[in-house]
Amino acid sequence: MTQKANMSPNIYWMLVDASQNPPEPGQVLSTSELAKFASFRFPKRRDEWLLGRWAAKSLASSLPEYHPFPLDQIEIINSPEGAPYIQVLNGSATHCSLSLSHSGKMALCALSMVHALHVGVDLEKIETRTETFVLDYFTPAECRLVETFHDETRAEAVTLIWSAKESMLKALGVGLRQDTRSVEVRALRGIPYETGVDWNKIEIGEPGTEGHAWSAWWQLRGEYILTLAAFAATQAEIQSVRLVQKQE
Secondary structure, three states: OOOOHHHOOEEEEEEEEHHHOOOOHHHHOOHHHHHHHHHOOOHHHHHHHHHHHHHHHHHHHOOHHHOOOOHHHEEEEEOOOOOEEEEEOOOOEOOOEEEEEEEOOEEEEEEEOOOOOEEEEEEEEOOOOOHHHHHHHOOHHHHHHHHOOOHHHHHHHHHHHHHHHHHHHHHOOOHHHOOHHHOEEEEEOOOOOOOOOOOEEEEEEOOOOOOOEEEEEEEEEOOEEEEEEEEEOOHHHHHOOEEEEOOO
């Protein structure tokens, strides 16, 4: 994290909220995206989807690769597996890893322009989850980790573990279609949350296998937890990653 910018792969990220007044759909969405936007029955779903697209396109347009294109010419397409990727108006898909998440009136996205660096993000409201939920979705090691947190921090810890697992599964391009116990949170830092801390590290991996080289981070924004997970082929590649915030 201390290497010079030109020596390290970057993960660019952006957080937006509805109070920033996203543009009208016609200024953000392509023709095909406008059709999908209109297909949503409920205004809340439309608003959240538009906010996520605006966040992802604003993040992409902040990078040189996408400067020539207005937002309505940058399309966010989903693969058959559901993973999002970027396609510009001329039909070419870019070699990047994109992830986005929205909850309530906020949207979080992250983007890697390094072909071998895969990213996933999740935005989760802190809520109390039952013991049955933990036993059903967490590995035995994660269940033991939860037991180390007292009542006043348990909801935060469980939400954080769940969110980190979602981010990992998004980075793998599979989402919740894959067993949540196929990825694992091994250690947490920063609970209870330390005021003034930006991103806290999370120790993660794939149980029972060497798997990929992983890194993950989290932070608290009000009653929401943000997580960002990434993997690369080697530990050296992932350890040199820099998180770069972009502002709308």
